Amino acid sequence: MQSDAEKRSRIDRECWVIGDPESRRVQDFQRSAIGLGMRVPNCLDWNDLIASEGRCLEQIPPLARVRIDSFGQRCETIASLIELGGGDVFPKRGQVLSLDHQYQGIVRAMEMVECWRCRRLESKHDVIIDQVPGDLAVMFDKWATHQLMLPYRPKTVLLPTEIDAAGQAIQSFADCCGGRVFVKPRYASSASGVCCYRTQRGRQQLIAAIEIDRCGDDIRLFNSLRVRSFTNPADIDAILRVLIPQGMIAEAAVSKARLDGERFDLRIVVIDGKADHLVVRQSPWPITNLHLGNRRGDLELLYDSVGIDRVNDCRQLAIHAAAQFPRTRYSGVDILLPRVNPPLVCEVNAFGDFLPNLTASGKTVYASILQIDAGAFV
Amino acid sequence: MDRRELVFMDSTSNKFWRIELNGDSHTVTFGRAGTDGQSKTKTFADADAAKKDYDKLISAKLKKGYVDADSASAATGEDADALPVLAFRSILKEDDVGHNAKTFIGKRIADYDPNKKPTAGGKTVYRFRSDWDSQDCVPNLKHFLETDAAREAVGIVIGNWTGDDTGTDPSEVIELLCQNSKRLAALKAIYLGDIISEECEMSWIQQSDIGPLLKAFPNLELLRTRGGENLKIGHLKHDNLRGLICESGGLRAEVVRQIGRSKFPALEHLELWLGTDEYGGDSSVEDLQPILSGDLFPQLKYLGLRNCDFVDDIAAVIVNSPLIQRIETLDLSLGVLTDEGGRALLSLPTDGTLQHVNLHFNYMTNDVIKELKKLPLKMDLSKPSHMDQDDEWRFVAVGE
Structure with missing residues (x-):
C-alpha cells in the first residue's frame, strides 16, 4: 500500500517533456496528465534545447521528472540536428x-541532457529522467542495438558506405539468406528508407515506402505513405545509391x-519491466x-491463431530487450514472430x-507512463 | 415509407446497406451479409430535408459500386444456390491489388490449415498456398481433398504455388484438381493465382494452360486467374461458365484471340486485364473485335477491359459497338485513360441497358471528369489518393 504522502508526491512532482510542443504526442501526453488529475507537463522544445546548447534545461526545477520525447517532424528541427x-x-x-x-546531432543533444543531469546530481538539485540519454542514442543506431540484442536478432551485417562495395555485400549476403534481405x-x-530487397532468377525486387524524385541527374528520395514495389533495376540502383x-x-x-491471411509483427511497449501494451501490426x-495504412490486428485472433504461449514468449523477449537499457524506464520494442521458430x-x-487509444487493463500507454512511480527507480 | 436495399461485393467484402425513410427521419442499417448489421436513425428539420439526405446517401453508395439488392446482377434467380453475377467481381480499387483476397464469391476465405477440421457446408472458401520458406500448397490441397468438406466446397482459391521459385507454373495444382473433379462435386468457382506483389510480382507469375479445368469441371461457373506469362485457354467450349477473369500485367494477344473464338454461351462476366507491352501484353483493339461485335456472348452483363495501356483506343471504338447496347456494366478502370478516351466516352449510350461505368484510376483532367459526371450513368471516376498530390503522401524520416 502506498501512503498518502507518497501518492501526493507522485501527483505533485513537476513533469517536463523535451519534445515538439505542437505535436500530437506532446499534446496527448498533456491531456492524459490532466485526465489523471496531475499537473500539466511543461514542454521544453527541442529547438530551444539545440539553440541554447542545453542551457535552457536550467529552467527545469529540482525534483522535476523529465521525459524525452520525439523531436517531431519540423524541417527546422531536423536541419538544426544535422x-x-x-x-x-x-x-x-x-x-x-x-x-x-x-x-550525430541526436547524440550531441543527448550529451547536453546527460551533462546537465550530471551537474544537477552533483549540485543536489537533482532531477529524475525517465530515459538515459545515452540509451536513446544507442536505440537510434540500429547496428549498435543489434549487437546488444544478440542472440535474439536475425542475422545482420553492417554495410560499407561506399556504393560498389555495399552493392557486392548486399548481393553476397542475399545469396546466403535465401535471396531475401532487408536493407x-x-x-x-518509422520505416524511413527501409527496403525489402530480393533477387530471384536474375530479377530484382525492392519493396519500400519510398518515392523517387528525379531532377536531371539529381536523384532525391522521399518517404512515402505508400509502400510500393520497384522492379526496374535503374530505380533500385537509384534508391540504394542515395x-x-x-x-x-x-x-x-x-x-x-x-x-x-496477412503477415504481422508486434509492437510491445515495455514500461518498468512490464509488457502490457501490445499492438498487432498487420500488413x-x-x-x-x-x-503506412497498415492496420492494428485483433488481439483475440492473435491468441487464437498463434496461442497464448507464443504471445507470452514475445512479451518476455520484449521485456528482455528493454532490460538491456536498465535505467531507461520504457521503450517500444518490435518483435518478429516467425512462422515456426522462436x-x-x-x-x-x-x-x-505513441499509440493513441491503445489500452491494457483500461490504461492507455501515456497513463501508465504518467503513473509510474518516478521516485522509486533512481 | 420509402426503402432501398443495396449490396456490395468484391474480393475483400460482402456487405449490405439498407435505408428506410419515415417522415422527417431515416434509418440506415448496414453490415456484413448474413448478419443483422447495425442501425442508425437520423432525424431532420422536416420531411423534405430527410428525403434530400436519403437521396444523397443512396447516390453516394451507388457511386461506390453498391447495386440494388433485387437488381439482375445481385439476384440469385429461382435457385437460391446460384451465384449472383455481382459475386464475380474481382477487385474494385487499385489499392486492393496489393492485398490477398479476403472473400471469394461472397464467402470468407481462410488459409487451409491441415491441423484444423475444415468448416462443413461450403461456407468458408479455403486458400492453398506456399510461403517462401515452405511448400505447403500441393500437400495441403491433397489433404483437403481427402476430407468431407471437399465434397461441399463451392469455391477454391489457389494462392502462391511457387514458394520462392517464381519459375514454377501451376500445372501440378491443375492436374490435382482435375483428377479429383468427382470429389469436388459442388465446385463452382476457382481462383487460380491469389498472389500479391510481396509473394511474386504479377508479371513474374508463370501461368499455364487452364483448359483442363474447363474440361474437367462442366459445372464450373467462375474461373479467375492472375498472371499472364504462359497463360493459355486450351479448351474453348463450356456450356455453364458464367464468369471468366484473367488478371495480368500483360495478356498475350493470342489469349485474347482464343477468347474471341470460344463458345461460352452462358458467360455473363468477362474481365481481361490487358496490361502493357513491357510485360507481354501485345494485344490491340483488333483482337477485341469478336468480343465487341456483341454476338459472341449473348448473356454478357459485365465487360471489364482493365489495366490497359491502350484503353483510349478501346473507348473510341466501344461507344459504337453493338455490345455496349446490351451490357449493364462497362469497366475500363486501372488503365491509362486520358482526356482523349474520356471525351470518347461522352458518347456512351444512356438510353439502353448500360448503368454502371467504372473508370477508377484514370489520368483524366477535371474538365473531362466534370463532363462525364453529367451523364445519367453511375460512374466511378475516383483516383487513388497518391495520384492527386504526391506531396501529401510524404512523411518525415524520424518519428520514433
Whole structure:
C-alpha cells in the first residue's frame, strides 16, 4: 500500500517533456496528465534545447521528472540536428538525406541532457529522467542495438558506405539468406528508407515506402505513405545509391507468421519491466508500420491463431530487450514472430510509445507512463 | 415509407446497406451479409430535408459500386444456390491489388490449415498456398481433398504455388484438381493465382494452360486467374461458365484471340486485364473485335477491359459497338485513360441497358471528369489518393 504522502508526491512532482510542443504526442501526453488529475507537463522544445546548447534545461526545477520525447517532424528541427551533427546538406520535408549527420546531432543533444543531469546530481538539485540519454542514442543506431540484442536478432551485417562495395555485400549476403534481405538505414526510424530487397532468377525486387524524385541527374528520395514495389533495376540502383552513403545494415528477412491471411509483427511497449501494451501490426507488405495504412490486428485472433504461449514468449523477449537499457524506464520494442521458430527482436524504438487509444487493463500507454512511480527507480 | 436495399461485393467484402425513410427521419442499417448489421436513425428539420439526405446517401453508395439488392446482377434467380453475377467481381480499387483476397464469391476465405477440421457446408472458401520458406500448397490441397468438406466446397482459391521459385507454373495444382473433379462435386468457382506483389510480382507469375479445368469441371461457373506469362485457354467450349477473369500485367494477344473464338454461351462476366507491352501484353483493339461485335456472348452483363495501356483506343471504338447496347456494366478502370478516351466516352449510350461505368484510376483532367459526371450513368471516376498530390503522401524520416 502506498501512503498518502507518497501518492501526493507522485501527483505533485513537476513533469517536463523535451519534445515538439505542437505535436500530437506532446499534446496527448498533456491531456492524459490532466485526465489523471496531475499537473500539466511543461514542454521544453527541442529547438530551444539545440539553440541554447542545453542551457535552457536550467529552467527545469529540482525534483522535476523529465521525459524525452520525439523531436517531431519540423524541417527546422531536423536541419538544426544535422548542423549540430556536422552536416551541411538539409532535406526538404520528407526527404531521406543526411541521416548520418542527423544521428550525430541526436547524440550531441543527448550529451547536453546527460551533462546537465550530471551537474544537477552533483549540485543536489537533482532531477529524475525517465530515459538515459545515452540509451536513446544507442536505440537510434540500429547496428549498435543489434549487437546488444544478440542472440535474439536475425542475422545482420553492417554495410560499407561506399556504393560498389555495399552493392557486392548486399548481393553476397542475399545469396546466403535465401535471396531475401532487408536493407535498412543504420540511423533512422518509422520505416524511413527501409527496403525489402530480393533477387530471384536474375530479377530484382525492392519493396519500400519510398518515392523517387528525379531532377536531371539529381536523384532525391522521399518517404512515402505508400509502400510500393520497384522492379526496374535503374530505380533500385537509384534508391540504394542515395541510401548507402548515409549508412546501412542488411538484415536477413524472416518469414513472419500470418493472421487472417496477412503477415504481422508486434509492437510491445515495455514500461518498468512490464509488457502490457501490445499492438498487432498487420500488413500485406513486409513493412508493417501503422502510419503506412497498415492496420492494428485483433488481439483475440492473435491468441487464437498463434496461442497464448507464443504471445507470452514475445512479451518476455520484449521485456528482455528493454532490460538491456536498465535505467531507461520504457521503450517500444518490435518483435518478429516467425512462422515456426522462436521470436526475434526487430527494433527497439526510443519514442515507440505513441499509440493513441491503445489500452491494457483500461490504461492507455501515456497513463501508465504518467503513473509510474518516478521516485522509486533512481 | 420509402426503402432501398443495396449490396456490395468484391474480393475483400460482402456487405449490405439498407435505408428506410419515415417522415422527417431515416434509418440506415448496414453490415456484413448474413448478419443483422447495425442501425442508425437520423432525424431532420422536416420531411423534405430527410428525403434530400436519403437521396444523397443512396447516390453516394451507388457511386461506390453498391447495386440494388433485387437488381439482375445481385439476384440469385429461382435457385437460391446460384451465384449472383455481382459475386464475380474481382477487385474494385487499385489499392486492393496489393492485398490477398479476403472473400471469394461472397464467402470468407481462410488459409487451409491441415491441423484444423475444415468448416462443413461450403461456407468458408479455403486458400492453398506456399510461403517462401515452405511448400505447403500441393500437400495441403491433397489433404483437403481427402476430407468431407471437399465434397461441399463451392469455391477454391489457389494462392502462391511457387514458394520462392517464381519459375514454377501451376500445372501440378491443375492436374490435382482435375483428377479429383468427382470429389469436388459442388465446385463452382476457382481462383487460380491469389498472389500479391510481396509473394511474386504479377508479371513474374508463370501461368499455364487452364483448359483442363474447363474440361474437367462442366459445372464450373467462375474461373479467375492472375498472371499472364504462359497463360493459355486450351479448351474453348463450356456450356455453364458464367464468369471468366484473367488478371495480368500483360495478356498475350493470342489469349485474347482464343477468347474471341470460344463458345461460352452462358458467360455473363468477362474481365481481361490487358496490361502493357513491357510485360507481354501485345494485344490491340483488333483482337477485341469478336468480343465487341456483341454476338459472341449473348448473356454478357459485365465487360471489364482493365489495366490497359491502350484503353483510349478501346473507348473510341466501344461507344459504337453493338455490345455496349446490351451490357449493364462497362469497366475500363486501372488503365491509362486520358482526356482523349474520356471525351470518347461522352458518347456512351444512356438510353439502353448500360448503368454502371467504372473508370477508377484514370489520368483524366477535371474538365473531362466534370463532363462525364453529367451523364445519367453511375460512374466511378475516383483516383487513388497518391495520384492527386504526391506531396501529401510524404512523411518525415524520424518519428520514433
